[in-house]
Amino acid sequence: MHYVKTEFNRGSSRGGLGSDPLGRLGKPICGPQLGVNTLIIIVAMYFTFFLNSAFFAEVIAKSGADGAARALLVISTGAILTALNVLILGLLCVRWTVKPVLALLLVVSATAAYYSDNYSVYFDASMVRNVLKTDGAEAGELLTWGFFLAVLIKGVVPAIAVCMVRLQRSSNVTRAILARVLLLGMAVVVIVGAAIASFDDLSSLIRNHKQVRYLANPGNYIASIAKVVREDTRAERGPIQVVGPDAMMTPHPPGAKPHFLVIVVGETVRAQNWGLNGYGRQTTPQLAALDVVNFSDVTACGSNTEVSVPCMFSAYGRRDYDRDKIKGSESLLHVLERAGVRTLWRDNQTGCKGVCSDLAFESYRVPVKDVLCDDQACRDEIMLQGLHDSIEDNPGDVVVVLHQLGNHGPSYFKRYPEDLTKFTPDCRNADLGKCTRGEIVNAYDNAVLATDDFLAKTIRMLEQDKSHDTGLIYVSDHGESLGEANVYLHGLPYAIAPDTQIKVPMVMWMSDGMKSSNNLDLQCVRDRSKQPSSHDNLFHSVLGLMQVRTTVLDESLNLFSGCTSNAGHSL
Known part of the structure; x- marks a missing residue:
């Protein structure tokens, strides 16, 4: 590019500093x-x-x-x-x-x-x-x-x-x-x-x-x-609204063990590819061999993490969705802490979206030197390392949230190790346009196998815990489109989001001690799992399972309500 020199002329309206505040020495002539x-x-x-x-x-x-x-x-x-x-x-x-x-x-x-x-x-x-x-x-x-x-x-x-x-x-x-x-x-x-x-x-x-x-x-x-x-x-104005100020835990009987509940927040796993839901491929073989309760018709609060995570941990949920109200209010974890339940959020994603504000938080998003990590991210299993050590000093009840990287796309192939590469050929490119739809689905399903493996390892860890009555709740934050109607990934506006993006899997597992301490009839819960449920149930079901009493608890949204042994199978 060639430039021609111009002279500064304070008195001229053409080329002077008064008309060109950037004070340029030249201008392109081409x-x-x-x-x-x-x-x-x-x-x-x-x-x-x-x-x-x-x-x-x-x-x-x-x-x-x-x-x-x-x-x-x-x-x-x-x-x-x-x-x-x-x-x-x-x-x-x-x-x-x-x-x-x-x-x-x-x-x-x-x-x-x-x-x-x-x-x-x-x-x-x-x-x-x-x-x-x-x-x-x-x-x-x-x-x-x-x-x-x-x-x-x-x-x-x-x-x-x-x-x-x-x-x-x-x-x-x-x-x-x-x-x-x-x-x-x-x-x-x-x-x-x-x-x-x-x-x-x-x-x-x-x-x-x-x-x-x-x-x-x-x-x-x-x-x-x-x-x-x-x-x-607007959301930053004013103090955070207190939720459940009267929250109080029902005392455990003398000699009873404290509760240890793990909530796994999945990432981008859709119900349609979940083996336990009857998918044509068995993408959940390890969970199928365990005594879990699978909820087959679950609707997410949003089609992306930014909406779903705060919503599922909120008392308000999707019913009368109000983002400002949700973001400006305390979450389930704050209510649990007030009742005396210690909480910890372990994150392999982009944070807790305000859910764990001012509470214990540990991030695994930055890769470390470990066989579970590459130069960009770690597999979710790393969140299990030292988990028991982090709660050993707590004599009471504990709720730990594990926020997965899960099936986050488009690089599904990075979410699973070689020994879980069951469906081939799998898409090995972040540019999904370079792969066939079959290859994309294969990679996605292999990543679901990795979530199945992670959940099974978490349950086996909880089974070996002798100091707590243990339980696990898994629910994905949202689903994923894999080329249906030429739509990929997620995040469509909720009003037009297809079921592939808002129908998600949910699974529960409880130790014998957890079932006994809650007088829980597991068959009743299995019957309930066949009915429609949603992210809105999480807040109230966790409070019910952890035996927290508060006026904010809505028993109609508690998935365990009516399923105690003395209540039979009534809901």
Whole structure:
């Protein structure tokens, strides 16, 4: 690139410091010369025609229109999307910010387009929150060569082209302001006119398929980021709401052992591939050989970790879902601690999402020198190391949460050792587009085998505990799409999330001592396991099993309620 030297001239409106606050010594001479508004229109059209293929595919699929009506709808939505992009860019960009803002949005939008096109990702507030909370190791698995090539071609190259443009200077500030107001006004006129032109089909689409807007790039992630900032700022106000201030543990009889309950929070395991649920493959052979209770119809609170984990440990759950209320209130662990039950959260994921705030927490996310770890992550079994040592000094009841890395994708092949590679050929690439669907399912099922192995080892450890009455509850946080309807991974908005993303496995195991101390009729629990249940049951069932009395306990949501030996099989 060649540069020509310019002189500083304080008295001139062309080339002086007064008109160029960056104080640039030169400007590119090889790029075209455009006005700021013209550049905004060109980039807005580029967003519409090159970075919104997933949006238009969904509009066509969901509209119900055909023939000329469908063509008119596509043209109308294209015009509306372009005009909306002009509005967004027109409000964000002025002469001195237009190039960096447009360059940044081009790269980010190309990134969003890649995941929407290849994995059907909808960038609502929940997904944006997931992205912002993703750690380096997790993000690294999503950065494939296919991703870099797509972002380079669709994002970086256009961003460079924008930076090479020579911007025309306006000698009249008032005229420049009026031109911008006219541009924004024309965008509004186009939106209204295009909406009227295809009103019936467009209103039906918006009314029946509201989630389509989360595919409209870049407005989807810009609006969602603003919503996340607003919600998180609001949630930080005021003290955390106390839950169950009257929580009290029922005293154990003299000579009785304290309780030791392990809650395993699974990651990305879906009910459809769970062997105990009747899946065509036996992906849970070790659990099948143990005396466990399998709940076959369980619904998750969310389609991603950021929603599901706080929700399942909350007293409020999904019934009247209120994220601010959940995030602003104490969790199950806080209620247990208040009642005298010691808690510990061991994490092989991206944290406890506020559930264990100010409570005991241990992270295994950073790899250490161990046969269970590679240079990016450790297998979940590492969380069992030294577990008994960590609770030996506690004479009372203990609840430990083990938060798995589990089946976290897309690198399913990294979640299991070679001796659990039962289903082959398995996908050995983080870019799922490089594998057949059969290979992806094979890798995923092998990772389920690893969860089965982890749970079996945990149960065998608890069986050998002579100082406690022990129990285990396993439930996955959400499911996963494996190519059904060309959808992969998870995180679709809950209203449109398929069962593959919100139906999850749940398993319980209890020692003879735990069953006896609770007067528990296990056959009654097995009968209950055939009925629908959800994440909402976890909070109340754990309180019931740990014999914690509190007015916040809802017996209708306690899966053990009515299953004591003197209550027969009544629920």
